[in-house]
Amino acid sequence: MSADFLYGIEVIINGLMAGVLYALVALGFVLIFKASGIFNYAQGVMALFAALTLVGVMEGQVPFSHVINAVFGTEIHHFGWEVPALLAIFVTLMVMVLFAWLVQQLVFRHLVGQEPIILFMATIGLAYFLEGVGDLMWGSEIKTLALGLPQGGSLVVEDWTAGLGGDDFYGFFIDKLDMVATLVAIVLVAGLIGFAQYTKQGRAMRAVADDHQAALSVGISLNFIWVLVWSLAGLVALVAGVMWGAKSGVQFSLSLIALKALPVLMLGGFTSIPGAIVGGLIIGVGEKLFEYMIGPMVGGATENWFAYVLALIFLVFRPQGLFGEKIIERV
Amino acid sequence: DLVFPSLSYRTGPFAAGGIAFADGYADYFTLLNERDGGIGGVMASVPECETAYNAEKGVECYEATKAEGALVYQPLATSITYQLIPKVEVDGIPLHTMGYGRTSAKNGEVFRHTFNYPVNYWDGASAGVNHFLDLNDGSLEGRKITLLHFNGAYGKEPIPTLEALAEKHGFELTTIAIDYPGQEQKSQWLQIRRERPDYILFWGWGVMNQVAVQEAANIGYPMENFMGIWWSGSENDVLPAGAAADGYKALAFHEMGSDFPVFDDIQTYVVDAGKAAGAGDQIGSVLYNRGLYAAFLAAEAAADAQEATGEPEITAAMMRDAMESLEITAQDMEDAGIPGFGPVFSVTCQNHGGDGLASVAQWDATAQEWSLISDFFPSDGEVVNALIKADSEAFAAENDITPSCD
Amino acid sequence: MLDEGYVTADGRQIGGVMMDMRGITLRFGGVEAIKNISFDIREGEIRAIIGPNGAGKSSMLNVISGFYNPQEGEVWFHGKRRPPMKPFQVARQGIARTFQNIALFEGMTVLDNVMTGRLTQMKSGMLAQAIWKGKAEREETANREVVEKIIDFLEIQAIRKTPVGRLPYGLKKRVELARALAAEPKLLLLDEPMAGMNVEEKEDMSRFILDVNDEFGTTIALIEHDMGVVMDLSDRVVVMDYGRKIGDGTPDEVRNNQEVIDAYLGVAHD
Amino acid sequence: MLYREAGDFKTSYPEDSQTFPIAFDRWRYWAVLAIAFLVIPFVINDYWASSLMVPFLIYAIAAIGLNILTGYCGQVSLGTGGFMAVGAYACYKLMTAFPDVNIVFHVLLAGGITAAVGAAFGLPSLRIKGFYLAVATLAAQFFLVWLFNKVAWFYNYSASGQINAPERFIFGTAVTGPSAPAWAQYLVCLVFVTFCAVLARNLTRGSLGRSWMAIRDMDIAAEIIGVNPLKAKLTAFAVSSFFIGISGALFFAVYLGAVEAGDSFGITKSFLVLFMVILGGLGSIFGSFAGAAFLVILPVFLKIIGVDVLGWPTEMVAHLQLVIVGALIMFFLIKEPHGLAQLWRLAKEKLRLWPFPY
Amino acid sequence: MLDDTKTETLLEVNNIEVIYNHVILVLKGVSLSVPKGGITALLGGNGAGKTTTLKAISNLLHSERGEVTKGSIMYRGDRVQDLQPSDLVKRGVIQVMEGRHCFEHLTIEENLMTGAYTRTDGAGAVSADLEMVYNYFPRLRERRKSQAGYTSGGEQQMCAIGRAIMSKPETILLDEPSMGLAPQLVEEIFTIVKNLNENEGVSFLLAEQNTNVALRFAHHGYILESGRVVMEGPAAELRENPDVKEFYLGMSEDGRKSFRDVRSYRRRKRWLA
Numbered sequence A: 001m002s003a004d005f006l007y008g009i010e011v012i013i014n015g016l017m018a019g020v021l022y023a024l025v026a027l028g029f030v031l032i033f034k035a036s037g038i039f040n041y042a043q044g045v046m047a048l049f050a051a052l053t054l055v056g057v058m059e060g061q062v063p064f065s066h067v068i069n070a071v072f073g074t075e076i077h078h079f080g081w082e083v084p085a086l087l088a089i090f091v092t093l094m095v096m097v098l099f100a101w102l103v104q105q106l107v108f109r110h111l112v113g114q115e116p117i118i119l120f121m122a123t124i125g126l127a128y129f130l131e132g133v134g135d136l137m138w139g140s141e142i143k144t145l146a147l148g149l150p151q152g153g154s155l156v157v158e159d160w161t162a163g164l165g166g167d168d169f170y171g172f173f174i175d176k177l178d179m180v181a182t183l184v185a186i187v188l189v190a191g192l193i194g195f196a197q198y199t200k201q202g203r204a205m206r207a208v209a210d211d212h213q214a215a216l217s218v219g220i221s222l223n224f225i226w227v228l229v230w231s232l233a234g235l236v237a238l239v240a241g242v243m244w245g246a247k248s249g250v251q252f253s254l255s256l257i258a259l260k261a262l263p264v265l266m267l268g269g270f271t272s273i274p275g276a277i278v279g280g281l282i283i284g285v286g287e288k289l290f291e292y293m294i295g296p297m298v299g300g301a302t303e304n305w306f307a308y309v310l311a312l313i314f315l316v317f318r319p320q321g322l323f324g325e326k327i328i329e330r331v
Numbered sequence B: 001d002l003v004f005p006s007l008s009y010r011t012g013p014f015a016a017g018g019i020a021f022a023d024g025y026a027d028y029f030t031l032l033n034e035r036d037g038g039i040g041g042v043m044a045s046v047p048e049c050e051t052a053y054n055a056e057k058g059v060e061c062y063e064a065t066k067a068e069g070a071l072v073y074q075p076l077a078t079s080i081t082y083q084l085i086p087k088v089e090v091d092g093i094p095l096h097t098m099g100y101g102r103t104s105a106k107n108g109e110v111f112r113h114t115f116n117y118p119v120n121y122w123d124g125a126s127a128g129v130n131h132f133l134d135l136n137d138g139s140l141e142g143r144k145i146t147l148l149h150f151n152g153a154y155g156k157e158p159i160p161t162l163e164a165l166a167e168k169h170g171f172e173l174t175t176i177a178i179d180y181p182g183q184e185q186k187s188q189w190l191q192i193r194r195e196r197p198d199y200i201l202f203w204g205w206g207v208m209n210q211v212a213v214q215e216a217a218n219i220g221y222p223m224e225n226f227m228g229i230w231w232s233g234s235e236n237d238v239l240p241a242g243a244a245a246d247g248y249k250a251l252a253f254h255e256m257g258s259d260f261p262v263f264d265d266i267q268t269y270v271v272d273a274g275k276a277a278g279a280g281d282q283i284g285s286v287l288y289n290r291g292l293y294a295a296f297l298a299a300e301a302a303a304d305a306q307e308a309t310g311e312p313e314i315t316a317a318m319m320r321d322a323m324e325s326l327e328i329t330a331q332d333m334e335d336a337g338i339p340g341f342g343p344v345f346s347v348t349c350q351n352h353g354g355d356g357l358a359s360v361a362q363w364d365a366t367a368q369e370w371s372l373i374s375d376f377f378p379s380d381g382e383v384v385n386a387l388i389k390a391d392s393e394a395f396a397a398e399n400d401i402t403p404s405c406d
Numbered sequence C: 001m002l003d004e005g006y007v008t009a010d011g012r013q014i015g016g017v018m019m020d021m022r023g024i025t026l027r028f029g030g031v032e033a034i035k036n037i038s039f040d041i042r043e044g045e046i047r048a049i050i051g052p053n054g055a056g057k058s059s060m061l062n063v064i065s066g067f068y069n070p071q072e073g074e075v076w077f078h079g080k081r082r083p084p085m086k087p088f089q090v091a092r093q094g095i096a097r098t099f100q101n102i103a104l105f106e107g108m109t110v111l112d113n114v115m116t117g118r119l120t121q122m123k124s125g126m127l128a129q130a131i132w133k134g135k136a137e138r139e140e141t142a143n144r145e146v147v148e149k150i151i152d153f154l155e156i157q158a159i160r161k162t163p164v165g166r167l168p169y170g171l172k173k174r175v176e177l178a179r180a181l182a183a184e185p186k187l188l189l190l191d192e193p194m195a196g197m198n199v200e201e202k203e204d205m206s207r208f209i210l211d212v213n214d215e216f217g218t219t220i221a222l223i224e225h226d227m228g229v230v231m232d233l234s235d236r237v238v239v240m241d242y243g244r245k246i247g248d249g250t251p252d253e254v255r256n257n258q259e260v261i262d263a264y265l266g267v268a269h270d
Numbered sequence D: 001m002l003y004r005e006a007g008d009f010k011t012s013y014p015e016d017s018q019t020f021p022i023a024f025d026r027w028r029y030w031a032v033l034a035i036a037f038l039v040i041p042f043v044i045n046d047y048w049a050s051s052l053m054v055p056f057l058i059y060a061i062a063a064i065g066l067n068i069l070t071g072y073c074g075q076v077s078l079g080t081g082g083f084m085a086v087g088a089y090a091c092y093k094l095m096t097a098f099p100d101v102n103i104v105f106h107v108l109l110a111g112g113i114t115a116a117v118g119a120a121f122g123l124p125s126l127r128i129k130g131f132y133l134a135v136a137t138l139a140a141q142f143f144l145v146w147l148f149n150k151v152a153w154f155y156n157y158s159a160s161g162q163i164n165a166p167e168r169f170i171f172g173t174a175v176t177g178p179s180a181p182a183w184a185q186y187l188v189c190l191v192f193v194t195f196c197a198v199l200a201r202n203l204t205r206g207s208l209g210r211s212w213m214a215i216r217d218m219d220i221a222a223e224i225i226g227v228n229p230l231k232a233k234l235t236a237f238a239v240s241s242f243f244i245g246i247s248g249a250l251f252f253a254v255y256l257g258a259v260e261a262g263d264s265f266g267i268t269k270s271f272l273v274l275f276m277v278i279l280g281g282l283g284s285i286f287g288s289f290a291g292a293a294f295l296v297i298l299p300v301f302l303k304i305i306g307v308d309v310l311g312w313p314t315e316m317v318a319h320l321q322l323v324i325v326g327a328l329i330m331f332f333l334i335k336e337p338h339g340l341a342q343l344w345r346l347a348k349e350k351l352r353l354w355p356f357p358y
Numbered sequence E: 001m002l003d004d005t006k007t008e009t010l011l012e013v014n015n016i017e018v019i020y021n022h023v024i025l026v027l028k029g030v031s032l033s034v035p036k037g038g039i040t041a042l043l044g045g046n047g048a049g050k051t052t053t054l055k056a057i058s059n060l061l062h063s064e065r066g067e068v069t070k071g072s073i074m075y076r077g078d079r080v081q082d083l084q085p086s087d088l089v090k091r092g093v094i095q096v097m098e099g100r101h102c103f104e105h106l107t108i109e110e111n112l113m114t115g116a117y118t119r120t121d122g123a124g125a126v127s128a129d130l131e132m133v134y135n136y137f138p139r140l141r142e143r144r145k146s147q148a149g150y151t152s153g154g155e156q157q158m159c160a161i162g163r164a165i166m167s168k169p170e171t172i173l174l175d176e177p178s179m180g181l182a183p184q185l186v187e188e189i190f191t192i193v194k195n196l197n198e199n200e201g202v203s204f205l206l207a208e209q210n211t212n213v214a215l216r217f218a219h220h221g222y223i224l225e226s227g228r229v230v231m232e233g234p235a236a237e238l239r240e241n242p243d244v245k246e247f248y249l250g251m252s253e254d255g256r257k258s259f260r261d262v263r264s265y266r267r268r269k270r271w272l273a
């Protein structure tokens, strides 16, 4: 096999892995959208916030210490203890649940029945808010997430495959972190699909998405369902935050991964959990291949827009995305 | 008061770098105030204004602070620099873009109020190539160098220089762009892995830096052949990759570490007095030192201006004149408590950019510190100056400026 | 047309065939909503379509107004076969309609809603409208006069400037009728115009329908479940059931058709 | 009764469909215009112009543009930043290619070019709806920015990829370039804003505006009653982009003077303008102004309070700013989902009934 | 049949006022009561406030920016105004909303199952009730796997009622069930209402335009005009009232009028004009 061909394969494999990471973020969007018709722009910031909280808790940082110091002129920073990773993850989850509950009580409860664009706007407001709170709470400097996740190319795979091509081929490069992420994603998705399809709450969640008023009228508690899905989205955000945070440190830009998830959503369909995965994979492979093959001809850095254009092309043929619910058009 | 506005960014995507720089900039002036009673007896004030590395906010900050009698601006962003260059010409306030901004502003005949001493990006590109030349006994014939860069004004700045140098030294140049913010660089690094360039020059800022270092480690790229510009060589960039980052290089134009007398003074007069600009945890970091260095250069010029005019309360115009005749000597640095911190250099009307001396720093992951591994050495003036001349003259023609020195 | 029409008992002139549906079949995936149905609508008549829920009545209207393209069959309009068309092209041929589940523009006032009905008549270009003074304003005024007449006619003057979102159901239906009338259609399709109304309101609505038919000579196709209304108003009735046509004829014929009684009426209607 | 419309009867339809049917409103409108044109230019200084008034006016144009597309035609777009970039780069190319032509024409032409680009990117809207479309417009956003970054022709091959506005004059006064006086920049923007607002108002009250709103409220029904969706959507995209292009051109030429596509016209810009439109009120021209004013002034105001008055560290103020802006957005949406414009309308309704509660 | 005088009152609405958007006063003091085991009809023209009354009872006004500003609503003697809609469902009050409001993307069967959301009496009981609903509405059985969005208007109406039955309610608030239904179906649905009422003891508050049918099946009726109750009484009495006859039943002194004659006769004067 020619080296070029094998490199193409390598790009595809890595694209798939990248796709899994995109899908992790997209999943959070899907959950909330499915349950409430809310397009939650804050999902990216939630990932950042979750990761920040995790690091903060692990390192025993005093929340809001910056503010306290600035206002009272004190000099406090740390509690002086360190929290083991598992416990810290649990604490962070609790924080995310609390966050879900607050969001519901203070914001979305009052917006029941509003048009989607209004809800969308509210989530952008929420994103601003949460970003500010995250910064105030934990500070805006870069933090390293030391969960001990493996990093770097897998030598096993590389050695194993090095013989496939000629001298110009060095074996497949696969990042160990990506492999972990893939495993986690599979588990998460299986769980979520089971939840949505086979539980009473899952059905209620989809009902709520269709018609808030009618859901209320049959006795579904919007509050409960929404706190539930926001908590789930918080869980997904934490996972995404950990995976991305391990890659690039925990800092502001983590919130921008939301932008990578949007084309994934479009392509997979806003309401489909499997869609998020398949969409992620297609986008991952598509953009990497395009950058690999066409990129050099047009000057590179095509990934940001290519994902969107790819999704757009798919949408022209299937306006509801690959797995999205068919848009019902009747008069 | 002597007003040195600090257009800082402590939020947003580049906060990590902005915080350290702004802390250093502010702390140095605080030190002068606390220890020496200001500059020439006049207190310095450093009003901070948050730009978030955003051009619009930068302009707003500039407009908001310029009426307070600002002496010099240090916006710490190439994009903001471009907004301010025409404005400072009109307002008569000097602009100092230390190691960034518009390279051709080095030509003071055209850019009367803009200064970019002691080095600029084109010097940086050339210095990087010079370093690689050194490693190869003066010849890069047939070698492959890749420029990995931020896809924007800043990252594209070195390309013309590198193209000229590639022609001159016979190496093959490829450029790979990374889009903002650069958290995902998989395809770029797969491409690098495939092409195996001999050297990588890297123009990055923000999260892009650490991801690049991490990815380089992931694909097992030899770190000592991977060199960043001075904005891609701080602790933030290498710490996340841990031991794998050992040996990564970056250019520098001043010393690293906190082994200078000034830091003791900062500890006593600033930090212990509770007057530190930030949390006090950045002191001695690369970017903190850079902020401090920028403040030092500004303070020197201000002192020169006071001396030259005999007026303690100087104006922006006096400041500009002093910057134009700035001379940084070993003694100046010694006096300021930073002996040998940077190269000695001088500024003239024809040359607003200093002598273009740079050095190479390397990261030691076990000691967790950056240190310079070379002296300050010059860039390829022949190539760089020709490019500067062409670019600045084009600008002059476009804007009806007659280059002159008075 | 060979058939020149006739005059009804109460003296209205019914003309030749205006709309002729021939062998229409419409499928949605596996569901066959309309199965090989043919019927015609004559100029000037009031034609009712009745049938149980889900029989395919609304779908039939949708075929007429071009929203669905039937898989089989032909639509003949004014003696010409109509090629597949977009709904807005159909509208421009003079076919207007109301909807079963009110489809008003909720964010607009009643007046604006009715004015949208005249879009097919308004011709001034974008530039003229941007400048406004002159052509566009004149056109607006002229059309506004027509619309005001319709508003008067349907007795909704009082709510002219109210956003339709706030209106009660019955009034919405009336506004929908106004919007359809504003297009001055040759053929008016009404999908359950009297659903959700009380007798008094139905009487009003009936009066409007009769007036439109009488005064403007508008042909009307009407879906309605209130047999009183259907039998009293219509000249001819088509009965559908499960996508098939099970009856077609004058109200009297239909009401005595056993198949219709079994499938739809339940008991013979008086 | 502080505010009344009683006794204000109209005897002709044109009178009834004028912009401000109520005399009191009409007077207020003329008063605002008079102040804007005759008073402010004499008192404005650099700071007020460049940190508040000029950006406010320019954003108002962009908001009007987006409001036409999103508020009137119901097509959510997140491509505003990209379209502003088209306006800016078109204006730059025109300014440098035809230095002798008056800048006013350049700006208008830049709007025209943006309109064409906008219409082209509007094509998918025929099939793609709602949020899918919103996300699709991001394709325009990212692609355009990338294009202006990559293709050196757009920035006249300058080394940095930045574009700089050369100095240009109107009636002998510089309006672009560093020496342009604040009042001149302000006036140019004001004239364009007035022009755009009047244009937008005329377009939205006529048949075109109605066909947009029909598409917005129920596209299928609109099509069945005779609206050509292709034409309605594309004109909305074109008209909207025309305004956005103008605002982009002004943003570059008059306000900033130098821009780089990714930095100034990134995705945040798209969101910012969308905020303005929604906070101000979808489908309301007044709302576009209110939203733009709110989001331009609020951050500056918060900064002044936090840094200058309270003396808090800039970073904390910047973070608090995020928190407060975010919280206010949510608060307003909860209080009145239809924006400041609706709040204003309700206030008027209350005034009318005053002193009775309802 | 129900004896009006002795039974316990389930639902009592006392003089409520409802305001939309803080400015639009819609109900101006409405009082009514629903006895246990009764079918109570709420009649009135368009915009009279029937829907608003029902929504006020089931607490669905909030999401429409409406609120009850005066008066009280009691269920089994407890004030229920401040409860969540879901709490009301748990207490056995469920509303079938005007205009169907099925969950478009859920299948018919899933729609029905959402009705059982608040139930805790086990899957067996739920599926038995599902079977019961299918028996009442065979048409739904045929379409059980279709997404509700693609079913016809009538099918959706059945689905909405079936969904309410699935919650095993004590009281159903039924908003215009006959709207858009074929006459046969209207009879059917009312027969089902009657059966539910008689066999399962479900009480109904029924907002209807179709006065004719409503008064045939109801025990007691209220007539609402412009937000006020203008007449009330046992259904049989209302049916005989000349005004009701004229305006709600479409009868004149000499029997049913033809709709074709509407243009030629004059109306009687109304109570409130």
Ligand SMILES: Nc1ncnc2c1ncn2[C@@H]1O[C@H](COP(=O)(O)OP(=O)(O)OP(=O)(O)O)[C@@H](O)[C@H]1O
Pocket (backbone or CB within 6 Å): C166, C167, C168, C169, C170, C196, E020, E021, E024, E026, E044, E045, E046, E047, E048, E049, E050, E051, E052, E053, E064, E065, E066, E098, E209
């Ligand atoms: N969300 C709302 N905002 C403002 N006004 C409303 C709202 N909902 C209803 N109304 C007004 O309240 C009044 C009563 O409406 P309601 O829907 O209760 O009438 P109804 O008796 O159910 O009529 P119908 O038989 O047409 O359904 C109407 O005038 C209507 O315009």
Ligand SMILES: Nc1ncnc2c1ncn2[C@@H]1O[C@H](COP(=O)(O)OP(=O)(O)OP(=O)(O)O)[C@@H](O)[C@H]1O
Pocket (backbone or CB within 6 Å): A329, A330, C028, C031, C032, C033, C051, C052, C053, C054, C055, C056, C057, C058, C059, C060, C100, E150, E151, E152, E153, E154, E155, E180, E182
């Ligand atoms: N777009 C569609 N996709 C799938 N099935 C459809 C669609 N439109 C209609 N149907 C089906 O076609 C059949 C006929 O529907 P239609 O709406 O025409 O009935 P109808 O006679 O108007 O009934 P009703 O009196 O209840 O309104 C129904 O079974 C419906 O579910």
Ligand SMILES: CC(C)C[C@H](N)C(=O)O
Pocket (backbone or CB within 6 Å): B017, B076, B077, B078, B079, B100, B101, B154, B204, B205, B231
């Ligand atoms: C710190 C900075 C000045 C570096 C930056 N990327 C630039 O604009 O050049």
Ligand SMILES: [Mg+2]
Pocket (backbone or CB within 6 Å): C057, C058, C059, C100, E152, E153
């Ligand atoms: Mg129908």
Ligand SMILES: [Mg+2]
Pocket (backbone or CB within 6 Å): C169, E050, E051, E052, E098, E175, E176
């Ligand atoms: Mg109602």
